[in-house]
Every structure is written in structure tokens, then in C-alpha cells.
Amino acid sequence: MTYLETIHTAADQVRARIGQRQPKVGIVLGSGLGKLADLIQDPIVIPYKDISGFPVSTAIGHKGNFIVGTLGGKCVIAMQGRIHCYEGYDMSLVTLPIRVMQVIGIQYLFVSNAAGGTNLSYHVGDLMIIRDHINLIPNPLIGPNLEEFGPRFPDMTRPYDPSLIRLAEQLAAEEGIPVQKGVYVATTGPCYETPAEYRYFRAIGADAVGMSTTPEVIVARHSSLPVFGMSVITDVAHATDDEDYVTDGEAIVKAADAAADRMCLLFKRLIEKL
């Protein structure tokens, strides 16, 4: 089966499960941010393992389901668990769920992740609107171009939709939720950054670092889909090479959990206003 056939087969299987529902917004839930899924009303849960060609995510804090239901009064399709490059999957599999949501007909993509703050003024639990990114993960569009989705050389001048950013800032102000706005740098992981790497990322203009998201955004922008992105800062730069500093996956899941409520509220309000 070609990649294009895999995409369409998977989309058909999802469509068969959701009947007449037409999701308008695709949402990718990052590490520990799965609780947004609990806010989705009247949910239909479609496990990835029921969809042909789908790999099963193995990351901590990640389940593997599509959830179709209503959020902010609109029909949404959420990915509870994404596919990461560090799990060993090819970039075509990492971005397969995004392609499937595109075929299903989403008009917006919302992405979220847990990230380390490279900006020294960021703190654990901060929310950051992703204004731009630096991609250090293999580009998911390498290979023959899928003409059906977009051009050979897609523009990346505005990877994150300026009007959605403005709307999010306005809603955050209304809700009294403080937000940062910054540049997300994506690397493969899975090891966390060394202090020298944190300094490097800061020096090249990054405010937060993580192991996902940019491949999904590149694929969405290939088809000119407007994207909104948000990072939850779950770890902060430790440039002093402190001898007692410890970083681990469990702590990150907890920190993400605490900030998740605010992010959920913001996503819900944004979707309401679309």
C-alpha cells in the first residue's frame, strides 16, 4: 500500500466510526495534557490500534486514541497521544495522524506540548504561545511530494497563524491567564538537553525546547492549514551546571498536569470564538 493509500484507508475507518460528525478543529494533546480530552462532550473514542497502519504511541503520559466530540460548541477531533520520532518511527508515521485529520476535513490544527524553558525568565507551569519554531528534527516532507496536499517547497513564513495568536492573547487577558510568547526548538530527543545544549538553543533564539510538534506543524502548513500552538513549560534551563539538579519524566508529567487546566480553558475559549 502506498503512503497516500494508507492515509485514505485510515481516514475512511475513522469516518466510518464517527458517522455524520464533521470535525472542524484537530487538537494534538501533548505529554500530560490528555485531560483536555475529559472536557470533550459526547465523545467517540477510536483507539489507534483499531486503525490500519497506525503505530501505537509508547511515550510516558500518552494514550493512543482519537477522540471525536464537542468542545467550545464545535465538533473537534483530538489526538490523545501523538507519535514521536524518538520512539523510532519514520517521519511519515509521526505525521500520519495529521494527514488523516486533514483528509477528514479539519479547518484548524491546535498543537500542544510539554517543553523545557530555555528562556531564563520562564518558570515551570508557564504557558507559552508558540510564535515560531526552529526544526532540528528530520523534515517530514522529505521524499516524493504529495501533490494532493501541497507544493514541493511549502512556505514557512507564518507557521503559526497570527490572528489565532492575537485572539489567544486577548482571551488570556480576559481570563487573567498569564502567557509567554516564544520560539519553540524541536530536537529528536529522547535524552534531555545538556546544560551546553540549553545554552546553544538560547543562543540561536529559542525560548523553549521539546521533542515533537514541528513535524506536525510542517505537514499542516504544507496544506496551508492555520495552526495554533502552545507549550507548557515543565522544566527550566539549568545553565549553571548545578550538581544537585535532577530532571525526570515523572516530574514533567506532574508539572504539565498542574498547568493543563489553564491551557484547556484557553483552548476551549479559542475554539468557541473560531
Add this chain to the structure above:
Amino acid sequence: MNTQLETIHNIAACLREKTAGRQPLVGIVLGSGLGRLADAIQDPLVIPYHSLPGFPVSTATGHKGNYIVGKLGGKCVIAMQGRIHYYEGYGMDKVVLPIRVMMALGIRTLMVSNAAGGTNLGYHVGDLMIIKDHINFLPNPLIGPNWDEVGPRFPDMTRPYDPGLIKLALGIAAEMGVSLHQGVYVGGTGPSYETPAEYKFYRLIGGDAIGMSTIPEVIVARHAGIPVFGMSVITNEAHDDYAEDYVNDGEDVVAAADVAAGRMTRLFETMIERMTL
């Protein structure tokens, strides 16, 4: 002899047969939209890549897929009208295969060209840049067992672009009244263009122009000790101001490259004329 090297020698033998004893001294790689240099080649013999068994076929916009053997600047040259890009999904061994074939054929100098985005804020669409150095963000084409017949395990990259050829180009450009930048080329994989943050990143680390090719070719040429001359045509400009009305597409790149290609062709031709090979 390893099997890949064998494939390369077989393709070179096939080419030699088709070119009936012509001995190209200079290999030229024509970048996106720069194919018109091929029109300046006299008495040309066009050899489509698909007529060569084992040769990968290029699929990029603005790229044809031919070797052209003929005379330029009074010397026998072999030009690649269309290169193989990593973003097309080929392995690095395929990306550099055409260069290795030209080396097997006996070229003494390699001239590479490309269309690139200017990360240097002083660069404008249509400018020409002599590549004085590069920063490689593509996979290294020499990863794997070393081909000891070709070059050393750890090739030096102190002078990736030949200082003598750069001087020659500057002298000729001055005579012709053509202004040239000298800058550092960053090679990324593409195929998506750079985000504003990525443009800024490349500028911060010392890049003047960014593109999706060239460096793998230069690395394999330098592995074999072949002198290289490189030139970028600036076909779009850095945009880190998040301008809402900015538009960027592949067709524009091809059009801008076309305008500058004429000047680059005259420069390459005169350089070849004056090379002692």
C-alpha cells in the same frame, strides 16, 4: 572493488562510450533555474540520466535530468542539468553519485551552483554570492565504510572552496563590472522553506545564504582532493519581521534565478577559459 564504486565505474564507462573519447576537464552542477548555462555549451552532447543504467532521476521543479558534454570557455566540460536532492527522498549515496561519476570520468575541477535564500540582511534577490565556506546540516555523504581508493577516512575541510578559484572569480567579476558577495552557505534538508526563526538562527551562526543542496557534492569532491568553486544566486530574502503580506513560492525562485543566470554563465565561462588544467 565495492559494488557502489563498481556501479559508478559502469556508468562512467557508459558515458565514455556515448561521448566518444571526449575528456571533460571541468564538472559543472547547475542549480534550480540555472540550467540556461547549458545553452552556452557548444557542440553539446545531451545524455539523459534515464539512459544511464543505475542512475537516479531528479524530480525537482526547474530541474531537468541530463549530463551535457561539450565546450565552454574553450575547454571540454561536463554539466549536470539537474541534480539529485536529498529532499526528494534519495539516500546520500544517490545524491552524490553523479559527482562521483564525473570524478571517475576524470574531471580536474568542480563548479557548483545553486539558488539560495539570503540570510544576510544586506543580500537582495538576484545577487550572486561566491561560496567561501559552508555549514552542513544535511547528513554527511561520507558516512559508511571509507572508499580508500578515492580519499582518506577523515578528509580535511579547511579549504572546501579553492582560494585560487575564488581570486580568479573576483578578478574577472571586477573586469566585467559584476558585483559579487562572498559568503557562507548553510545546507539544510528542506523541502519546506525556513521559518523566520530559522532564518535568524542561520544568520546568528554565521550563514549568509541557505539552501537545500550543494554541500554533499562538495564534500565528496574534497574527499578526492578535487578543487571546488561554488556560487549561489540569491532568490529570496530573509524575513524575520513576521510581515503579514510576505509570499514565498518555488515559482518565484525559479524566475529570480533565471535573471541572474546570465551573469553567472559569463563568469563561469571566463573562469574556465583562464583555468590552467
